[in-house]
Amino acid sequence: MNILQKSRAKSPWILHYDAGACNGCDIEILACLTPVYDIERFGMVNVGNPKHADVLLVTGTCNKRSARVLKNLYDQMPDPKVVVAVGACALSGGIFHECYNVLQGVDGTVPVDVYVPGCAPRPEAIMEGVMMALEKMNKR
């Protein structure tokens, strides 16, 4: 592991995008940032700029309008990058899989590395997902 990889693994920066969720997963991601779960102890920081981010957390079913934004965000992130799909909707569309405006999961739009199931997944599960994604990133 060279110094660049090591520093990246010690402090991954997270970008969160809601591609069409009910909010449940989004507030659980925000709950990860707060004192009870506190992901900053792993060096993770939530950033607003895709050009600074290493990990993309996507929640919610994708629709055509948000797929364009999601693709755009993914393309702007520098390599190496990993994508974590959070929640049943991001995995397969969940309860909305038959709705007319839903693309049934985000993996048709961006390549997903780790899937975190649950409706909504608990903050512990989201943190575990990000840790697994980091292991994948380090092998690249």
Place this chain on the structure above:
Amino acid sequence: MSNRTVIPFGPQHPVLPEPIQLKLELQDETVVSAVPHIGYVHRGIEKAAERMEYTQNVFLVERVCGICSFIHALCYCQGIEQLQNIEAPPRAKYLRVIWSELHRLHSHHLWLGLFADAFGYESLFMQFWRNREMLMDIFDKTAGSRVIISTCAIGGTRRDISDAHLQEILDTLDEVNKQLDKSIPVILNDYSVRKRTVGIGKITREQALELGAAGPVLRANGVAQDMRQLGYAAYGELGFEPVTENDGDCYARAKVRARECYQSVDLVRKAIRQLPDGEILTKPKGRPKGRVISRVEQPRGELLYFLAADGTNRLDRLRIRTPTFANVPPLVAMLPGCELADVPVIVLSIDPCISCTER
């Protein structure tokens, strides 16, 4: 005009957990006009509700919004109960109040935190969200899930709360109240916070009424309108009075929500004190037939469901009108004339819930 710039605010923006786009036209640093663009989280729930059975729809409408999921289910269940001519047992009504008010309390905590974050007060954001975790633990204990609790059913509630848990809720609320006493004065009295909120994003009472504002945005303009006054569930027996403020700016909206936090704590305490014994579920008979409008108060304002059924096991039509949708026109009226740096504060002051708006 040549020296005007258009800045897109969103769909992906650090202060917004959800995607909405505002195209802001600026003259130097001042906003001249704002045009909202929505559609990033539209899923088509109203159509899906026609395809699923009316009993399954309870789980679908809970996922309109993950922050106030119980209140959506409550609104739907009350509508179906009216169509089937059944009434929930008294204990279920009180349990509904307890869970609704806990949802309002956690939603207002969430909002107060995000609002603090919008003007850059990150430690206050952390304080509110730490307090909120105590409420999430209550949901976890009483319903087995933190976010989507799925305890409301047609004809009552799906779960009961044991006496031990009721005592735990009361103990937790004492602690929540104590923490609120520490954090709320910061939002209301701190010099720099007041600088960012007093007089910002102001609309008049006439504008609020004319543009159809709902919930705390309307109550911050001195209009005492709250659907809980209708006395649905057990609210009629708890002596409810809406909270109002008169200034109509961001500070007044924050103050309404801060005072509603205390009010919710009191309502839950009162509901637990008066909680009757007995059944929690009336078994529904027959199938829903007819048309009905069901209204409840969400943390963000009035929630309206229109249900049409023709006696089969599927609904003809489900129309959902959510408070954030009603609050977008007032938001567009608040923005012109403000500084660009105040836009996040003003946008958050209506407590936008985009997944509700677009369904």
